[in-house]
Structures are given as C-alpha cells and as structure tokens.
Amino acid sequence: MTPSQGACTGVIDQKIDLLVIGAGASGASVAYEATRRGLRVALLEAGDIGCATSCRSSKMLHGGVRYLELAFKTFDLAQLSLVREALMERAHWIEQAPFLAQPFELALPAANCFEKAYYGVGLGIYDALSGQRSIGNSRLLSKTQIHQALPLLRAGVNGGVAYSDGQFNDARLNLLIALTAERAGAILRSNCRVVALEHRADGQLCGAISETSMGEQEHWRASVVVNATGMQADSLRKMADANIAPRMLTSRGVHVVLEANLCPEGIGLLLPATDDGRVLFLLPFYGRTLVGTTDTACKLNEACAPSQAEQHYLIEYVKRWFPDLGQPIVKSCWAGGRPLLKPAGKAINSSRVVREHEVETLPCGLISVMGGKWTTCRPMALDTLKAMETLLGRAMPTPSALPLLGAAQNPALTQTLLLEQQQQLRQLLPETPIQDQQIAHLQASYGLEALALVEKNSAKQLEPLSDVIPICEAEIDRAINQEHARTPTDVLARRCRLAMVDMSEAQRLLPVVQEHLAHADLPKGELDLQH
Numbered sequence: 001m002t003p004s005q006g007a008c009t010g011v012i013d014q015k016i017d018l019l020v021i022g023a024g025a026s027g028a029s030v031a032y033e034a035t036r037r038g039l040r041v042a043l044l045e046a047g048d049i050g051c052a053t054s055c056r057s058s059k060m061l062h063g064g065v066r067y068l069e070l071a072f073k074t075f076d077l078a079q080l081s082l083v084r085e086a087l088m089e090r091a092h093w094i095e096q097a098p099f100l101a102q103p104f105e106l107a108l109p110a111a112n113c114f115e116k117a118y119y120g121v122g123l124g125i126y127d128a129l130s131g132q133r134s135i136g137n138s139r140l141l142s143k144t145q146i147h148q149a150l151p152l153l154r155a156g157v158n159g160g161v162a163y164s165d166g167q168f169n170d171a172r173l174n175l176l177i178a179l180t181a182e183r184a185g186a187i188l189r190s191n192c193r194v195v196a197l198e199h200r201a202d203g204q205l206c207g208a209i210s211e212t213s214m215g216e217q218e219h220w221r222a223s224v225v226v227n228a229t230g231m232q233a234d235s236l237r238k239m240a241d242a243n244i245a246p247r248m249l250t251s252r253g254v255h256v257v258l259e260a261n262l263c264p265e266g267i268g269l270l271l272p273a274t275d276d277g278r279v280l281f282l283l284p285f286y287g288r289t290l291v292g293t294t295d296t297a298c299k300l301n302e303a304c305a306p307s308q309a310e311q312h313y314l315i316e317y318v319k320r321w322f323p324d325l326g327q328p329i330v331k332s333c334w335a336g337g338r339p340l341l342k343p344a345g346k347a348i349n350s351s352r353v354v355r356e357h358e359v360e361t362l363p364c365g366l367i368s369v370m371g372g373k374w375t376t377c378r379p380m381a382l383d384t385l386k387a388m389e390t391l392l393g394r395a396m397p398t399p400s401a402l403p404l405l406g407a408a409q410n411p412a413l414t415q416t417l418l419l420e421q422q423q424q425l426r427q428l429l430p431e432t433p434i435q436d437q438q439i440a441h442l443q444a445s446y447g448l449e450a451l452a453l454v455e456k457n458s459a460k461q462l463e464p465l466s467d468v469i470p471i472c473e474a475e476i477d478r479a480i481n482q483e484h485a486r487t488p489t490d491v492l493a494r495r496c497r498l499a500m501v502d503m504s505e506a507q508r509l510l511p512v513v514q515e516h517l518a519h520a521d522l523p524k525g526e527l528d529l530q531h
C-alpha cells in the first residue's frame, strides 16, 4: 500500500465498503443511499457538514424555469428531461421533509399582454412537466393582484404569472441527510480533511488518509472511494492521477438579505432577464427579502467572498424594481461557488453550462460525482451507486426504508404527527409573546424530534433568545453535542440560520454561543460567513 503523502497516526481497522469524501448535499446523499442498502459507510468532511456550496444556495427546490426556456430555444431534449427530473425531486423532498421544504409561489412580472401570454404558456409547460408530482398550477395575475402581492413593485408592471416551486432550508436538510445516515450506522466525521489517497501495488485505490485541524491523521481502508467534494473535485482527482485534466469551473453566486419585506404575501419575484441576460430572484425569507444571485467566474479560493461590486449589482436591481423603497438596508450577505462541469477542453461562459451532473470512474477506481444541483442530489447519489456496482461487478442490496430524522415512516403520517406535536409543544414551551413563532421554528428545524428536545430541557434553556429566529440555549447545546457543530458559524449560520438572515442579531448572540462552545472545551471562535 503506498500513501501518496503523509504518515498515519491512527488506523481505522474496520474495513469499510464505501468512503465518501465531502459532506455537502451530494456526499451526504451518497452516504444516506448507501447506508440504507446496508453498506458500511464513512463520510468525511473537511469543514462543517454542508459548509461549502450546499448552505449557500438560493434555497429553492426547482426544475429551473430558465433551463426550460433554454431547452425550447435550443430544441434540447436533454435539457428538458433535466427540468423534469428536477421537478420530480422537488416533489420528493417536499413530501419527505415537509417541515423544512414547502411549495411557494413566484411571480413573473409582465409589461404587456404579449409577455404575459408568453410566460403563461411557458409556465403551463413547466406545470405539465411535473405531471402527477405537481405542487400547484401556475395562474395569471392581474395588475391589481401583482401589486397587492408586491406592494412596492414599480409602476408599469401590468400583471404577470405566478407559478409554484419549493423553498427549503438547505443547511438543515444537508445535516439531516448526513445525521440520518449516521444514526443508521455510518461513520460521520466533520473537520476531517482527506489529504491523500492510497493505492495498492496494482494501482487500484484502496483508501485514504484524513487529517484533522489539530494535525491528527487517520487511515481509512475502503472497497470504494467516492469524491463528492463539489468545487474541489479536481483536487481529489489529481490526488488519484496527477496528470488528469481538470473538469470543474467555479462561478460565484452572491445573495443579499434585505431588512425590508418586499414579499409580504409570501409570493417571490423572478426577474427573467437582467441587462446581462441573467435571472434574479427576490424571495420571502424570515420576514425579510433574499435577493440573488450573481454568476461571476472566479478562482476557487474566492468562491465564498462576495465583492462590493456584486452586492451593488443586486441592490441596483432592487432599487430599479422597487423605487419607493429608498436605499435598502442589508442585514446579511453571503456567497457560494457553483460546482460547474466544464465540457472537456472548451472555454465556456459559466451561465451557459448546463447544470447537469456527471459520475466519472477513473482507471484507479476513484468515483467522482460532479456538477448537478441541490434539488437533484438524490439522482446524483443513485448514479454514483450505479458506478459503484459497475466497479465492483455486483448489484447493490435492495434499499430499506430510512425516513429522515424528524420524519415518520410515510409523508401522510409525518403531517399528522406534526400537527399533534404542535399542540404538545404549546403545552410545554414557556409562554412568551413569540410562542407561535418558536413552535414554527422548532418544527421547521427538527421536525418530529422537536418534542424530545423540548421535553429534555428546562424552561430557562427553552427561553427564546431572539425574535428574528427564536433560537434557545437548548438548541445551541444540541447543535454542539448531537449535530457536530464546532464553531459559532456552524451554530449561528447553519444549525439555525440567524447569521444568514441577520448578521448583527447573530453577533449579539455570539457571546452566548461562545460560552457554550467553551463549556464543551471547544475554541470560542468568531462569526465568519466565508467559512
């Protein structure tokens, strides 16, 4: 066995079936699907679970209206089937995790009847493509209706079309998928970076070496190694084969969160064509407005650093479409890198790259799952397992049912039990003016596990600490003790979304979180949305 670098200080003796590198949406899904097929799995993550692209999305489960238009303009059936696949997945997640993924409406504004008819037909096709898995039909909006839904929208909009997509909590769904695999037997390690791959004498991959931030190394022996490192996929591919041609392009997408609630009825706005040919979303977000996104080709190490120019670009569009708002107040801002797949050997504009995934198996056996989008992480995982079957020359065992943590055995039962739990939470939680908000927050974060959290903790630990997102101390402890949180950003940006909704409010709670971290012998750390 020849490690390509580094010496091991620890050896994981138990030989595992599958080592998954990277615990974003893709890697967590691979680990979950493999675990429910009875495989022994380890999922290693360099930072926090979902800390890279998967917690920085627009938080939409969607087929992609933009891709539908592209499919028709270019007569591209592959693009169309991609939209349909994503629409099926949209319905899947809304069913499986209804507490953190729901349908919502977006309005496309039209200046005249022609535009309205064009959007109406296009969105009718979008509805039709989802078939039996529809989550709501599109509808025409009159001028009065669109201005009622978006009261500060500029004059000159003469109606529009509203259509449905899904909105979800990306960081928590990512976490729940990984934790579900862990509870079913998978090994889950955060802050554990793979620094080398190991090959047998015949050149075939047989494991990897990981390293923690303290420099402790571990050696993992596995039948199959999957590279699910998103934007970093090329660095793992290079560890496997130093001469391999890179396949990834990185494009940065910035979001800003505005204090103003521009979507008071819960209907978002899709601006279908900016001056530079992109789409922009303004989405309802915790009583504020989420605006995104940009699409700027960038270096890997710049993917999570929003520039002033990009924030300015977004704000200018908000001002153009909502002129009576004045200068918007920005409460939070973050950026994420799209893991785009470059067609081999071509220079290409990233907004034109089809968001399609690819599963590649290198001659040494490294399987890389690359590209795709959040909504389609499950088909990505299933294709990865198919590649594993081909590599091993044997079929996977039949999957057993494995509901996500917080969900019941079937979607109908989940809904029934959530309603019952709502009443129980009302009896147990401290009576505060924001009790309803706290119940909604607890259910949205933990699903059916909210009751156990509340039952185990005292009234003081359950006291809401903020009225932006009513997080309480019991949740901070749970994040640290049961959900692998290690830094203030893990707790305040990913376990709850406070820092992504309102950075100054998250800063206010930082000392409380630091105290809990210190109590658990962890470094206090600072809040940093770039990590």
Ligand SMILES: Cc1cc2nc3c(=O)[nH]c(=O)nc-3n(C[C@H](O)[C@H](O)[C@H](O)COP(=O)(O)OP(=O)(O)OC[C@H]3O[C@@H](n4cnc5c(N)ncnc54)[C@H](O)[C@@H]3O)c2cc1C
Residues within 6 Å of the ligand: 021, 022, 023, 024, 025, 026, 027, 044, 045, 046, 047, 048, 049, 050, 051, 052, 053, 054, 055, 056, 057, 058, 059, 060, 061, 062, 192, 193, 194, 195, 228, 229, 230, 231, 232, 251, 252, 253, 254, 293, 335, 336, 337, 338, 339, 371, 372, 373, 374, 375, 376
């Ligand atoms: C701005 C923006 C908006 C988006 N909006 C949407 C949307 O609304 N809906 C949608 O469906 N999709 C959306 N996407 C796409 C979607 O977010 C991504 O496709 C998806 O999150 C990628 O997940 P991933 O697991 O492949 O990558 P990542 O989430 O980046 O996960 C890869 C993980 O691998 C880890 N890693 C890297 N190297 C190592 C190593 N050596 N050892 C161990 N771990 C390692 C990283 O730390 C990281 O956590 C958006 C993307 C962007 C950028």
